Amino acid sequence: MHALSPPSPEDHHLSLRGATLRPTRATRLTAAHLKTVIKANGMMCIHGAVGLGKTLAVNTNLYDLAAHTTLRFQYPPGYPLNDFRADLAEALELPEDLQPGHRTTQRLIKSTLAAQPRIIVLDEAQTLSNLILEYIRDLWADKQTHLAVVFVGGENCYQRIRSRAALASRICLWQQYAPLRPDEVVDTMPNYHPVWADVSPQDLLWVNDLACHGNFRNWATLTFHLQEAIDDPDREDSSFSRKLARAVLADMDSTDRSYNDHHNSSGYM
Numbered sequence: 032m033h034a035l036s037p038p039s040p041e042d043h044h045l046s047l048r049g050a051t052l053r054p055t056r057a058t059r060l061t062a063a064h065l066k067t068v069i070k071a072n073g074m075m076c077i078h079g080a081v082g083l084g085k086t087l088a089v090n091t092n093l094y095d096l097a098a099h100t101t102l103r104f105q106y107p108p109g110y111p112l113n114d115f116r117a118d119l120a121e122a123l124e125l126p127e128d129l130q131p132g133h134r135t136t137q138r139l140i141k142s143t144l145a146a147q148p149r150i151i152v153l154d155e156a157q158t159l160s161n162l163i164l165e166y167i168r169d170l171w172a173d174k175q176t177h178l179a180v181v182f183v184g185g186e187n188c189y190q191r192i193r194s195r196a197a198l199a200s201r202i203c204l205w206q207q208y209a210p211l212r213p214d215e216v217v218d219t220m221p222n223y224h225p226v227w228a229d230v231s232p233q234d235l236l237w238v239n240d241l242a243c244h245g246n247f248r249n250w251a252t253l254t255f256h257l258q259e260a261i262d263d264p265d266r267e268d269s270s271f272s273r274k275l276a277r278a279v280l281a282d283m284d285s286t287d288r289s290y291n292d293h294h295n296s297s298g299y300m
Contacts, residue, residue, distance in 0.1 A: 033118065033122040034099075034101070035090055035093060035094045037098075038052065038094060042087055042090070043087075044247070044248045044251035047258075048258075049258070050223060050224050050254070051224070052087075055084075055215055055219060056215065058088040061085075061089060062088075064077075064204045065092050065093060065181070069148075071203065072177055073203040074180040074181075074182070074198075074203060075180075076181075076183075076189065076202050077181065077208065078208070079185070079209060081186075082247060083209070085183050086154055086183055087247075089183055100148055100149050100150055101151075102122045102150070102151050103154065104122075106155070106159065107158060109160065110159070116137075116166070119140060123149075125139050125143065126139075140170070142175075144175075144178050145177065148177035149177065149179070150181065151178065151179070151180050152183065153180070153181070153183065154184070155183070156191065157191040159191075164192075165197075165198070168195075168197060168198045209245075210244055211246075216239045216243075217236065220250065226254050229271075234273065241276075241280070241290075242276075242290075252283070253280070253283070256279045257271065257275070260278070261275075277291070
């Protein structure tokens, strides 16, 4: 339930067929940070806007580094502490009849974490209650446990963790994800999906400026619809063109009139 799954096509947004995982400057740094945190039994926080590949980078790297000792949790806002304790006890394979708030449960959780090193990943960490955040800090701070913690979250995750001074002071690594830079777009996209394999750097940058803005989820969404359009036997286009890209974008979001304007198709914009 809380174990990591091996990488699969479903990891990509919209289960984009044909997509491959591509390393970027940010994902390489994530891999290095995770190695450090595991070695040190430390805590780290990875944060940034939605759709930049944070969760996929953490899950994929940890599957390679520590698949059998990583436990992953993700919750909606307001999730109760006792329910989290119960989930943690279940993930640690403790007896099913334990009471989450009982001292015996707490002792068993800590003794189990002392017996084998574990990595706990808390995705969408900005939604966690103060009680859960303090409970995680208490588990980590216990000198008997061997625990690494990875907080992953959206734009306000940094502020959320920083607001808990006792917790923030114990985090040894902070990494902010940012949109792909233009040079990363040109280097990454041709190998990300066959749709972009033969597209010129100028056209890749045009697409990025027009619609994707360095965001992997935006690229996956557009790629999915472009592939559908290219595969449609009723369409004349059988490969990428700016005309096709504009038509697809206009279909994707008819409220955005900029996709229907008449820019010079031979120019950059």
